[in-house]
Amino acid sequence: MKLIFEKSKPGRRGSSLPKPSVPVVDRIPAHLRRNQPAELPELSEQEVIRHFINLSRKNMGVDTNFYPLGSCTMKYNPKFHERxxxxxxxxxxxxxxxxxxxxxxxxxxxxxxxxxxxxxxxxxxxxxxxxxxxxxxxxxxxxxxxxxxxxxxxxxxxxxxxxxxxxxxxxxxxxxxxxxxxxxxxxxxxxxxxxxxxxxxxxxxxxxxxxxxxxxxxxxxxxxxxxxxxxxxxxxxxxxxxxxxxxxxxxxxxxxxxxxxxxxxxxxxxxxxxxxxxxxxxxxxxxxxxxxxxxxxxxxxxxxxxxxxxxxxxxxxxxxxxxxxxxxxxxxxxxxxxxxxLGREGFRRVSAHAVLNANYVRARLAGAYRQKYDRPCMHECVFSASGQAEKGVHALDIAKGLIDRGFHPPTMYFPLIVPEALMIEPTETESKETLDAFVDAMLELAELAETHPEKLHQAPVTTPVGRLDETAAARKPRLSEPVAEK
Amino acid sequence: MPYIANTLEDTTEMLRTVGCSSFEELWKLVGVELPPPPLNLPPGLSEYEVVCRLRRLASKNAVDLVNFLGAGYYDHLIPAAVSEITGRTEFYTAYTPYQPEASQGTLQAIYEYQTMICRLTAMPVANASLYDGGTALFEAMMLACRVTGKRRVVLSEAVSPIFRRMIRCYCCNLDIELLEVPAGPADSAIGKLLEAVTPETACVLVQYPNVFGTVEDWSAFTAAVHDRKALAVCSTYPIALALLTPPGEMGFDIVTGEGQSLGIPLSFGGPYLGFMAVTEKYLRKMPGRVVGRTVDGAGREGFVLTLQTREQHIRRENAMSNICSNENLCALSALAYLSCVGKQGLIDVARACAANAVFAREQLLAIDGVEAVGGEAFFNEFVIRLPLDAAEAVGRLIDKGYAAGFPLGRYYPERGNQLLVAVTEKRTREEIKGLANALEAVL
Missing domain, CATH: 3.40.640.10 (Type I PLP-dependent aspartate aminotransferase-like (Major domain))
Structure with missing residues (x-):
């Protein structure tokens, strides 16, 4: 998608101000006055809104997808709080x-x-x-x-x-x-x-x-x-x-x-x-x-x-x-x-269901992925894709495969003491149906790792971009957009 | 409770799947043996009851005062489009964009934000945000100590006292020698600041415009600081940069600031936005996240978090900073704000602030007994001296419906009669005249 700067056209305005009610003068000395205006974009309000609404659609969020990012507790955010x-x-x-x-x-x-x-x-x-x-x-x-x-x-x-x-x-x-x-x-x-x-x-x-x-x-x-x-x-x-x-x-x-x-x-x-x-x-x-x-x-x-x-x-x-x-x-x-x-009882229900949901996922995935520490968990469960890695499918590939199946991936490669870690935190706000769908996707990916490991190396294919070249990004950083030549 | 989906039936089945018949069994299974603690808390409320309670509390806050209070935190207009954008749940319910393919919205937005901060400050590199203006200035100081290998810091007393007390607090465990240089009447006493810079100095921290609202020329100063192998750091006010020579053109090495004025509500002190921009030379020593542009396997342009080897999750105790969560959504507010007001709109906002401030100062100085403090070069904030204690005068003006400004005596005991007055584009001629009349009446 084009950058907002590329959508700019001289003379467009996206906001209005009250008419000045006092003389428009200032006390900024001439030598401290900016020579060139900062090159901010010029768009109408509608164009600004459309740019950002369309950008937002390139994100996964808790409100659009299951987001079992371990240690991040991606639970539902009640809407009336915002108001x-x-x-x-x-x-x-x-x-x-x-x-x-x-x-x-x-x-x-x-x-x-x-x-x-x-x-x-x-x-x-x-x-x-x-x-x-x-x-x-x-x-x-x-x-x-x-x-x-x-x-x-x-x-x-x-x-x-x-x-x-x-x-x-x-x-x-x-x-x-x-x-x-x-x-x-x-x-x-x-x-x-x-x-x-x-x-x-x-x-x-x-x-x-x-x-x-x-x-x-x-x-x-x-x-x-x-x-x-x-x-x-x-x-x-x-x-x-x-x-x-x-x-x-x-x-x-x-x-x-x-x-x-x-x-x-x-x-x-x-x-x-x-x-x-x-x-x-x-x-x-x-x-x-x-x-x-x-x-x-x-x-x-x-x-x-x-x-x-x-x-x-x-x-x-x-x-x-x-x-x-x-x-x-x-x-x-x-x-x-x-x-x-929540009140007194609500807090207790939060932790109980958070722990239940995590153990449910753990129980259902236990046969398909390895666990370095095989014991009941609290609010999140950590698996290792080390078995899959032997077939050439790494935690990263599983994560990207999940994106194509409509799930935000779990936390990858953390904690550091678990090789190929996938850390899954469902939170208490997710339903059993959602957990089942996620587990089914994880099982399908484990199966795919056995039968067609190469298929996962291309994932994700359903997103606006595929896997990005992070090495190039760090080697030759492009961290801001140069001002376009007039 | 509306936020748990598991029905009794689901719960029973799921407990069975994990080999338990009750929650208490589950707790034992995971190793929690202690009995549940007694909790001295009330029972839960419905949404309507919570809303009623908080509306009642909101009504106990004095937001109906005509606001001339600033001191680094300003009452600017915010177009409604800004909260429409930050209110998109795809933005606000997402996590840090660790999975770039599923986070291009956040990542492109932050790249655009970084670009706008660079263009406002005339600096080549900006990060993805820090907590607030004070922590940003502290992080800048730490960056300077890292790259110079020196531990002596010169801090102008014309820097926000709110920022200075935070820096003092953080320095107490860090073996950093902090030297605070007294300000002039409304200036930063640039000559004295320079005298304080020795070969052992890592950096000098100043503010532009300074806390008294005065705008000063730092060009010769930064050159002299560089001659002494130290870094020049400034904290700035982004709205003012629409009219002022940007800090990047004055030779600063690091530019930070409080970004609240860019579309972020005052909200009783936060969440706010710390921004930071640096010269090319220091980009790999910069704290915090940064987004970079790159391509995917098919050559499509995209965005990723980059230079992550500077950060805590990789470098641990040797990281450039301990920051993890930043103020991403506030950076999005700033981006949305700057996009809505645009190139000319930001200049118009700044001109309106400056013009209102000139008018307000004239009106206030016309009152018998009210005197100017300091020079004539300011943006939208200035200091006046009253014939009585400024805190006392402000107290009387509250009864007349005005938050007349900030009495400086709280932070500068020798300035007990001085009032710092801020004027934004929101204030009208009538409100300003009203303030002058009210002040005259209480003197």
């Missing part, structure tokens, strides 16, 4: 308004949303308090790691510079720990896919600040030793961080605070049904146990005895300001609506 976020009382609210009059009197409704959301979240996590400020999951990890650093610093424990990270972890864990000033050391997984306790014991010492553990882990497994792991970490004077990317598997059923974790982030754009937006905006609130409360970022939203809400800034041990304001408020608002809709 709530667009209410003028929220959408037009300037973030500096609370600072214009003491005590946040001008934004009581918005502060109530943040406070109530953080309270419900703290209850679900089993933690003392939450901050809603982190702007994405990785930003939550960074915040959590900074809290751990602040905790040790406050105790004068300056040599704790190591963050332990299991080999199955998301790449964001080590990357976030590094931005918080830590050096990372890897803890191995054992033969069952759990943390290798011997390796953990060997690596814990008085230089370790903490352990970042995904729970349930990135293999979709619940590590039965979680409590022991937290105890070992604490005994070494370190703190236990829970990566809550997979919180959907246990919400309402287990509270990470009860398991012994000290700090945790969750992804509102996963467990709490806010849209992924094609890669963001997300929101990564962080919950903490009592001992980390003093270090939480500012500002903090509090509730006064009279039922009104306030912003509080005076916390001398706080790590400071990690975000410009109060977090991705528009996202928090949608998650709050979801929390209100």
């Amino acid at each position: 709530l976020a667009a209410l003028p009382g929220f959408a037009e609210l300037h973030p500096l308004l609370p600072q214009l009059r003491h005590g946040g009197q001008l934004t009581q409704g918005a502060l109530a949303v943040v406070y109530e959301a953080q309270s419900i979240l703290a209850e679900l996590l089993g933690f003392a308090e939450c901050t809603m400020q982190p702007l994405a999951g990785a930003h939550g990890e960074l915040t959590g790691a900074m809290l751990i650093a602040a905790y040790h610093r406050s105790r004068g424990d300056a040599k704790r510079k190591i963050m332990l990270i299991p080999d199955a972890a998301h790449g964001t864990n080590p990357a976030s720990a590094a931005v918080a000033g830590f050096r990372c050391e890897v803890v191995r997984s054992d033969a069952d896919g759990n943390v290798d306790l011997e390796d953990l014991r060997a690596k814990l010492n008085d230089e370790v600040a903490g352990l970042m553990l995904t729970c349930p882990n990135t293999l979709g497994l619940f590590d039965p030793n979680v409590k022991t792991i937290c105890e070992l970490v604490h005994a070494a004077g370190a703190l236990a961080y829970c990566d809550g990317a997979n919180f959907n598997a246990i919400i309402g059923r287990l509270r990470p605070g009860d398991l012994g974790f000290d700090v945790m982030h969750v992804n509102l754009h996963k467990t709490f049904a806010t849209p992924h937006g094609g890669g963001g905006p997300g929101s990564g609130p962080v919950g903490v146990a009592e001992k980390l409360v003093p270090f939480l970022p500012v500002s903090r939203v509090a509730k006064r005895a009279d039922g009104t809400y306030s912003l509080e800034y005076t916390f001398p041990e706080s790590i400071g300001y990690i975000a410009p304001f109060y977090g991705n408020f528009g996202v928090i608002l949608k998650a709050y609506a979801y929390m209100l809709t």
